[in-house]
Amino acid sequence: MTIKKMKTQAKRITVIGLGNMGAAIARLYLNKGYRVTVWNRSAEKAVAMQAEGAEIAGSPEAAVAASPVTIICVHNYSASNDALRHTAVEAVLNGKTLIQLSTGSPQDARDAENWLARFGAAYLDGAIQVAPEQMAQPDTTILLSGREETFQAQAELLAVLGGGNTYLGNNIGAAAAMDLATLSYVYGAYLGFLQGVLFVDSEQLDLDVYGKTVARMSASFGQFLQHQGKAIARQQFEVTQSPMSISLEAIDRIVDAAKTAGLHAALPELIAGLLHKATAAGYGNEELAALIKVLR
Numbered sequence: 001m002t003i004k005k006m007k008t009q010a011k012r013i014t015v016i017g018l019g020n021m022g023a024a025i026a027r028l029y030l031n032k033g034y035r036v037t038v039w040n041r042s043a044e045k046a047v048a049m050q051a052e053g054a055e056i057a058g059s060p061e062a063a064v065a066a067s068p069v070t071i072i073c074v075h076n077y078s079a080s081n082d083a084l085r086h087t088a089v090e091a092v093l094n095g096k097t098l099i100q101l102s103t104g105s106p107q108d109a110r111d112a113e114n115w116l117a118r119f120g121a122a123y124l125d126g127a128i129q130v131a132p133e134q135m136a137q138p139d140t141t142i143l144l145s146g147r148e149e150t151f152q153a154q155a156e157l158l159a160v161l162g163g164g165n166t167y168l169g170n171n172i173g174a175a176a177a178m179d180l181a182t183l184s185y186v187y188g189a190y191l192g193f194l195q196g197v198l199f200v201d202s203e204q205l206d207l208d209v210y211g212k213t214v215a216r217m218s219a220s221f222g223q224f225l226q227h228q229g230k231a232i233a234r235q236q237f238e239v240t241q242s243p244m245s246i247s248l249e250a251i252d253r254i255v256d257a258a259k260t261a262g263l264h265a266a267l268p269e270l271i272a273g274l275l276h277k278a279t280a281a282g283y284g285n286e287e288l289a290a291l292i293k294v295l296r
């Protein structure tokens with residue numbers, strides 16, 4: 001296939017799933033002048049997208065057949081399987097590329113890659129790290145995994161969705177695994193934030209000021225986390241700034257203060273339990289990152 005022909009084909013794209021995220025994706029391609037074919041389980045969302053310039057496919061197989069590349073962005077992998085795993089779709093997959101932007105697990109991604117390989121289709125698995133209104137920004141991050149040649153072939157098309165696309169390698173499960181990792185961080189940090197709300201409330205302080213203070217310290221906390229990640233990767237737990245014993249004192253203080261004020265204390269108690277275990281194992285004078293040895 002000539003480069004010119006490839007470029008002409010790349011101007012056509014299919015988007016399956018027109019929920020909040022799928023509709024945002026379809027709109028981005030329409031705005032960039034792509035010929036966009038859409039399919040959605042509930043037809044009314046596709047009809048609304050037709051008014052914006054999209055072409056409606058009557059079935060998932062017609063949608064996949066219409067373009068060299070299909071992006072699917074539905075509720076989850078189970079929904080994706082409901083839409084795609086039919087013999088009629090399998091019959092049109094040969095030579096196509098499917099980009100999965102529905103959230104799933106590494107095993108979901110592996111199953112999908114194996115299924116698509118049986119029918120001659122290339123596959124990328126992706127995990128979107130932002131909300132629909134944050135798409136197509138210079139720092140919009142989508143984690144992607146799959147065969148490198150497939151990623152390179154679709155890099156330009158994917159750049160329409162944002163400037164922070166991050167290719168994680170051939171392991172098709174990588175994007176989903178990294179998504180689980182970043183979400184674990186988000187929910188852990190979020191619960192810590194809510195614990196802080198309890199303390200702020202207990203002294204009738206201003207929650208806006210609390211939010212601003214947390215936002216201000218987040219950039220340097222990010223740098224601290226990067227440093228911790230490197231320490232864990234290199235198994236270098238010698239103290240560089242503050243030993244785990246300081247965090248042990250801090251978390252015990254949080255537990256005591258929460259109990260004294262009659263606040264919910266399950267989260268700090270959980271953290272204190274882990275830090276005491278690490279200290280008992282002899283890591284008290286190591287970098288806080290040594291806590292990973294208890295979790296592992």
Ligand SMILES: NC(=O)c1ccc[n+]([C@@H]2O[C@H](COP(=O)([O-])OP(=O)(O)OC[C@H]3O[C@@H](n4cnc5c(N)ncnc54)[C@H](OP(=O)(O)O)[C@@H]3O)[C@@H](O)[C@H]2O)c1
Nearest residue numbers: 017018019020021022041042074075079082102103128131
């Ligand atoms: N929204 C976000 O902030 C955000 C951020 C990052 C990642 N994501 C991911 O993006 C994906 C889509 O999210 P969304 O916000 O667009 O969700 P949504 O607004 O709830 O839309 C869900 C979509 O899935 C379709 N669907 C659900 N079950 C189906 C089934 N059994 N068969 C076929 N289609 C089915 C729905 O079709 P109907 O219209 O017929 O119901 C709809 O198109 C999810 O995996 C989500 O985790 C979303």
